[in-house]
Amino acid sequence: MEDPIIGHMHHLIGTIPHRGLTKLAQKYGPLMHLQLGEVSTVVVSSPRWAKEILTTYDINFAYRPYTLTGDILAYNFTDIVHAPYGEYWRQLRKICTLELLSAKKVKSFQSLREEECWSLISEIKASGSGKPIDLSKGISKMSAKIISRAAFGKGIKEEMAFTEIVKEAVQQTGGFDVANIFPSKKVLHHLSGKRAKFTEIHKRADNLINNIISDHRRNHSSSSQESLLDVLLRHRDDAEFPLTLDNVKAVIFDMFGGGTDTSYVVTEWAISELIRCPRAMEKLQAELREALKGKERIKEEDIQDLMYLKNVIKETLRLHPPLPLLMPRECRKPCVINGYDIANKTKLLVNVFAINRDPEYWKDPESFIPERFETNPINIMGSDQYEYLPFGGGRRKCPGGSMGLASVELPLASLLYYFNWKLPNGVSHDELDMTEVFGSAVRRKIALVLVPTF
Numbered sequence: 001m002e003d004p005i006i007g008h009m010h011h012l013i014g015t016i017p018h019r020g021l022t023k024l025a026q027k028y029g030p031l032m033h034l035q036l037g038e039v040s041t042v043v044v045s046s047p048r049w050a051k052e053i054l055t056t057y058d059i060n061f062a063y064r065p066y067t068l069t070g071d072i073l074a075y076n077f078t079d080i081v082h083a084p085y086g087e088y089w090r091q092l093r094k095i096c097t098l099e100l101l102s103a104k105k106v107k108s109f110q111s112l113r114e115e116e117c118w119s120l121i122s123e124i125k126a127s128g129s130g131k132p133i134d135l136s137k138g139i140s141k142m143s144a145k146i147i148s149r150a151a152f153g154k155g156i157k158e159e160m161a162f163t164e165i166v167k168e169a170v171q172q173t174g175g176f177d178v179a180n181i182f183p184s185k186k187v188l189h190h191l192s193g194k195r196a197k198f199t200e201i202h203k204r205a206d207n208l209i210n211n212i213i214s215d216h217r218r219n220h221s222s223s224s225q226e227s228l229l230d231v232l233l234r235h236r237d238d239a240e241f242p243l244t245l246d247n248v249k250a251v252i253f254d255m256f257g258g259g260t261d262t263s264y265v266v267t268e269w270a271i272s273e274l275i276r277c278p279r280a281m282e283k284l285q286a287e288l289r290e291a292l293k294g295k296e297r298i299k300e301e302d303i304q305d306l307m308y309l310k311n312v313i314k315e316t317l318r319l320h321p322p323l324p325l326l327m328p329r330e331c332r333k334p335c336v337i338n339g340y341d342i343a344n345k346t347k348l349l350v351n352v353f354a355i356n357r358d359p360e361y362w363k364d365p366e367s368f369i370p371e372r373f374e375t376n377p378i379n380i381m382g383s384d385q386y387e388y389l390p391f392g393g394g395r396r397k398c399p400g401g402s403m404g405l406a407s408v409e410l411p412l413a414s415l416l417y418y419f420n421w422k423l424p425n426g427v428s429h430d431e432l433d434m435t436e437v438f439g440s441a442v443r444r445k446i447a448l449v450l451v452p453t454f
């Protein structure tokens, strides 16, 4: 590890964190120690060190640091994302992988994904050929509806209102804000107004979800159509591991937090990259139109074997991992890495953005080239060499990959199958602004407004 850099917060202020940290790693190396406010932080920026830390030292860093989100919004760290490593977290992960986000469960939501996707396609058709539309808004609304219906069953007003509250909550999180940098200085949390804001959002979210749950109990859905909430409520009576109502609410909050923005931004970035690369756009449209042969309404099984579609999504996740620094981890078992003592409470950031673009592993790393995966059949969920980590790695790796990808594949395929796209006002494809905003998931700063023709 390079010598500790003390108090280098100023290097990051005003930068997009993953880009600022990538620049710092180019200067100080792939394993850095930074003092960010009062938080001692290790930043890993190469596949080699990611592999070492997410395998050999994974258990040392299998905890999450203090955040106001975990404290207030996640019912005192009882959701999956924030729960400390241990038996409670293990049990929740089990429910998550075996029931909530299993392949079978993801498949059971196929028809609702198809309906919501079709509703977006119909809206675009209705707005007319040649008229600019805000695709960011359309895709984000569709993703919210998909997760809302999967979580609660048939969408009603209150359920959509819940997605709005979660959105507001997650917009308050992320980044290097005062509360994350000075977690022990509770007075600062008050002065910055964050604690009050989080408490107010939490109260609103809690009221809404209480109403949704009472309504749910009155209109219980059939077991073949079990929503995520049904599954969790069933676990309230579990003999070995009963969940409390607050536990259920905390996990539902995760499903929304994890399931909405991640999928939406992947679709948004994929279309942005395709607009900038007409060759790839044409190739993908040719693949879709050849395979679907004029089919009126496409279904998920129609696109299962489309390799270029899969490669476009892989390449989008390489260049635009929605969580470019994963979710911060915290060391709770001191260790020695590369001769350096890592103290209790040291924070770990894995800069997947830098790793996915590491020139030692990726040829022409900054360019969007889906074909690179034709000769490199890397697994989308991660690789042995740790040079591709959009879903993270180790014990805390994302459990929602299949659910997330299912919400990207059909919408992306449909948008390109039914329509041709260009930028409005004769703007050339290479002038599309690609500025990012860091937050719960890294999204476009400027909405993606495009003109469909059909």
Ligand code: HEM
Pocket: 080, 081, 082, 093, 101, 254, 255, 256, 258, 259, 260, 262, 263, 266, 321, 322, 323, 326, 327, 328, 390, 391, 392, 393, 395, 396, 397, 398, 399, 400, 401, 403, 404, 405
């Ligand atoms: C393209 C879509 C998605 C991407 C790229 C993604 C990425 C990630 C990443 C990078 C992490 C952090 C891993 C770490 O700390 O090492 C994570 C964690 C998590 N994700 Fe996802 N995610 C996606 C979709 C979803 C969906 C759809 C859900 C649920 C509905 C979900 C639920 C979670 C949960 C619960 C965790 C916390 C795991 C833990 O702490 O044990 N994710 N995700």
